[in-house]
Amino acid sequence: MKIVTHSPEETVRAAQKLGSMLRPGDMIAYKGGLGAGKTTFTRGLAIGLGLGDNVSSPTFALVNEYRGSEITLYHFDMYRISTEEGLESTGFYDYDFENNVAAVEWSENIAQFLPENTIYITIDPLSENEREIIIEDGGRFAAAWD
Numbered sequence: 682m683k684i685v686t687h688s689p690e691e692t693v694r695a696a697q698k699l700g701s702m703l704r705p706g707d708m709i710a711y712k713g714g715l716g717a718g719k720t721t722f723t724r725g726l727a728i729g730l731g732l733g734d735n736v737s738s739p740t741f742a743l744v745n746e747y748r749g750s751e752i753t754l755y756h757f758d759m760y761r762i763s764t765e766e767g768l769e770s771t772g773f774y775d776y777d778f779e780n781n782v783a784a785v786e787w788s789e790n791i792a793q794f795l796p797e798n799t800i801y802i803t804i805d806p807l808s809e810n811e812r813e814i815i816i817e818d819g820g821r822f823a824a825a826w827d
């Protein structure tokens with residue numbers, strides 16, 4: 682599924698819709714370069730999951746956690762990660778992915794470690810304020826975007 686947004690707010694709204702449909706065990710993996718809108722999209726996911734909008738880049742922390750009573754969103758930034766040891770150092774293997782939701786920026790860097798059911802989101806800047814967003818969800822959410 683492909684959408685085009687024309688402002689950060691529109692990207693947040695689209696992501697919010699997706700966030701509200703996510704289930705425990707879902708893994709979101711972003712593809713897209715610096716400033717594409719991955720963190721902006723994740724803010725929408727958090728809102729849709731009922732976790733508020735206080736989402737910031739985990740660039741230095743490597744991971745931010747947004748905790749709710751039912752579900753937690755793990756927000757990873759793999760910009761500096763390229764090896765399996767590096768990935769381990771983020772604590773990646775210690776998180777309870779089965780019962781929560783994860784969103785991974787710079788997923789290209791850990792492509793071979795992502796689960797088979799990963800939902801890939803590619804964000805491509807078309808202009809200063811336009812983004813093409815491709816969501817590879819195996820058709821799961823197609824009806825929602827009709």
Ligand SMILES: Nc1ncnc2c1ncn2[C@@H]1O[C@H](COP(=O)(O)OP(=O)(O)OP(=O)(O)O)[C@@H](O)[C@H]1O
Pocket residue numbers: 686687688689690691692713714715716717718719720721722738786809810811812
């Ligand atoms: N349609 C749009 N959707 C999302 N962001 C947009 C859009 N138009 C402009 N922007 C701007 O693009 C920037 C996206 O920044 P954001 O931090 O979300 O990107 P990122 O992909 O997480 O970058 P990084 O790789 O550095 O972490 C913001 O400054 C945002 O305001």
Ligand SMILES: [Mg+2]
Pocket residue numbers: 719720721738739786
């Ligand atoms: Mg970011």
